[in-house]
Amino acid sequence: MTLIKCISLTALLSGAGTAVADSTDNVSSRLQVHVPQSLFRPEGYDHREALFGVPPYGGAIAQSVYYADSDLCDPTVDTRKGYPIRSKDSTGKMEPWPSPLILMVDRGGCSFVQKVRNAQKAGAAGAIIADNTCLCSDKDCVSANGQAVCQPAEPIMADDGSGGDISIPSFLMFKVDADQVKAELKANQMVQIEMQWALPSPDDRVEYDLWTTPSDPVSKDFQKNFKAVAQALGSHAYFTPHMYVYDGIKSNCQGFDGENMCFNLCTNNGRYCATDPDNDLDHGISGADVVKESLRRICIWKHYGETDGVGSEWWDYVAHFLERCDNPDFFANDDCANDCYKHAKIKADVIERCMKDSGGLEKDTPNTFLDLEMQAQVSRGVVILPTAFVNTIALRGGLTTATVFTGICNGYLDGTEPKICTECQGCPDFDGCISSGKCHGGKGGGGVSKNAFMGSILLLSCVFGAVAFWHYRKTREEMREQVRGILAEYMPLEGDDGHVGSPMDFARRGGTEGLMS
Numbered sequence: 001m002t003l004i005k006c007i008s009l010t011a012l013l014s015g016a017g018t019a020v021a022d023s024t025d026n027v028s029s030r031l032q033v034h035v036p037q038s039l040f041r042p043e044g045y046d047h048r049e050a051l052f053g054v055p056p057y058g059g060a061i062a063q064s065v066y067y068a069d070s071d072l073c074d075p076t077v078d079t080r081k082g083y084p085i086r087s088k089d090s091t092g093k094m095e096p097w098p099s100p101l102i103l104m105v106d107r108g109g110c111s112f113v114q115k116v117r118n119a120q121k122a123g124a125a126g127a128i129i130a131d132n133t134c135l136c137s138d139k140d141c142v143s144a145n146g147q148a149v150c151q152p153a154e155p156i157m158a159d160d161g162s163g164g165d166i167s168i169p170s171f172l173m174f175k176v177d178a179d180q181v182k183a184e185l186k187a188n189q190m191v192q193i194e195m196q197w198a199l200p201s202p203d204d205r206v207e208y209d210l211w212t213t214p215s216d217p218v219s220k221d222f223q224k225n226f227k228a229v230a231q232a233l234g235s236h237a238y239f240t241p242h243m244y245v246y247d248g249i250k251s252n253c254q255g256f257d258g259e260n261m262c263f264n265l266c267t268n269n270g271r272y273c274a275t276d277p278d279n280d281l282d283h284g285i286s287g288a289d290v291v292k293e294s295l296r297r298i299c300i301w302k303h304y305g306e307t308d309g310v311g312s313e314w315w316d317y318v319a320h321f322l323e324r325c326d327n328p329d330f331f332a333n334d335d336c337a338n339d340c341y342k343h344a345k346i347k348a349d350v351i352e353r354c355m356k357d358s359g360g361l362e363k364d365t366p367n368t369f370l371d372l373e374m375q376a377q378v379s380r381g382v383v384i385l386p387t388a389f390v391n392t393i394a395l396r397g398g399l400t401t402a403t404v405f406t407g408i409c410n411g412y413l414d415g416t417e418p419k420i421c422t423e424c425q426g427c428p429d430f431d432g433c434i435s436s437g438k439c440h441g442g443k444g445g446g447g448v449s450k451n452a453f454m455g456s457i458l459l460l461s462c463v464f465g466a467v468a469f470w471h472y473r474k475t476r477e478e479m480r481e482q483v484r485g486i487l488a489e490y491m492p493l494e495g496d497d498g499h500v501g502s503p504m505d506f507a508r509r510g511g512t513e514g515l516m517s
Contacts, residue, residue, distance in 0.1 A: 052163030130178035227315035238309030243294035299354035
């Protein structure tokens with residue numbers, strides 16, 4: 001096979017990550033039509049939730065729907081078209097869509113991210129993508145639309161890598177359902193839709209997962225630094241690492257005769273594959289090397305992390321591997337892996353036996369652990385790497401130790417979060433707080449500690465007290481000066497006891513006598 005053909009196979013594997021899911025993804029959301037009543041369904045509508053945007057978990061968006069009558073691929077959105085028809089303004093043009101609204105747009109023409117971004121710019125609070133292809137299982141839809149092509153399952157609304165600026169949520173609505181909504185809107189009837197999100201049932205333990213690959217560059221810093229957090233959370237959290245492996249059979253990497261058509265990108269005669277991390281099929285790290293290291297890490301977790309959900313040895317092994325073996329010369333070197341075993345206090349024979357007993361990597365035989373990983377990634381709808389989940393909810397934003405820690409701490413039932421969460425969330429010296437269990441720099445991103453705050457209040461009180469005393473003395477002296485000037489013209493007075501006093505006695509510095517005796 002030529003190099004060009006191998007490169008095309010690499011591209012095929014890269015695209016496999018955005019393939020249609022074979023089963024319903026685990027959504028925590030609900031889609032309902034409230035108006036008109038004829039479209040209301042007690043169980044709600046099937047849909048797919050976007051893996052980008054910021055849903056209001058625990059809340060809902062219930063607004064009138066407007067159909068853009070467009071695929072919304074052009075960033076210059078015409079808000080004066082679509083349905084239902086609105087009245088015209090003073091310029092003779094139809095009034096724009098009134099905000100807030102939920103905007104329905106047609107699928108196709110550009111990425112989901114681009115459509116939702118343009119809907120957000122147009123003032124939408126949420127977006128509904130109307131599918132344009134029937135499900136193959138829906139025979140009525142296929143026959144009614146006369147479509148020669150159908151899809152086995154609804155696509156996953158994945159982030160194309162540029163969706164970080166999108167803040168509104170979005171759903172994909174199946175064609176047979178979306179057509180009914182569009183028919184109402186085109187008949188100039190008002191439709192109200194509710195998009196709702198339910199929080200996963202929280203308790204006193206949070207489950208969190210990380211989907212990545214041994215060659216993924218983005219998650220390396222996180223994997224190096226998160227061990228201390230995992231240990232600090234202890235039994236209050238349960239971690240599960242997942243290795244993303246491509247299905248070589250679905251990617252046509254296994255021929256009809258069982259031959260590996262993708263060569264060093266796959267193991268098990270083309271069953272399990274990974275992309276070439278250095279894009280050099282003749283040198284360096286191969287896809288098969290990545291699959292082997294993935295299986296090794298799965299086995300390490302099975303024996304050293306699955307019981308307690310912390311897996312200190314797993315974190316140690318990964319950190320040592322990244323330090324010692326993460327380069328083309330040593331990535332696939334068994335001696336380097338054995339050295340990492342030794343430093344992480346892992347028994348090499350236990351892991352090697354686990355890798356072999358699960359099915360191995362050499363023959364055209366299934367590997368139990370790799371099959372389980374592929375099933376899990378399809379059911380969870382994982383298409384973007386790396387991805388972290390907390391209580392089954394995908395974290396959005398950068399994969400950093402602080403963001404994952406915050407997500408975990410927010411996943412506890414109120415009042416059940418561990419002390420490390422209440423102490424270290426928002427602490428400017430985050431690493432120091434995790435290691436010592438106490439925040440020494442004050443919380444609130446640059447704030448001050450309680451002692452420093454009380455000291456500042458005391459200092460300010462002393463300063464204001466001194467200023468007030470100085471002002472009092474100054475005012476008293478000025479008053480005495482005025483009294484001296486007024487009484488200087490009066491004659492001395494003789495008291496009943498024969499004492500001759502002067503009204504000036506009152507005005508003298510430090511005088512204590514009254515004006516009248």
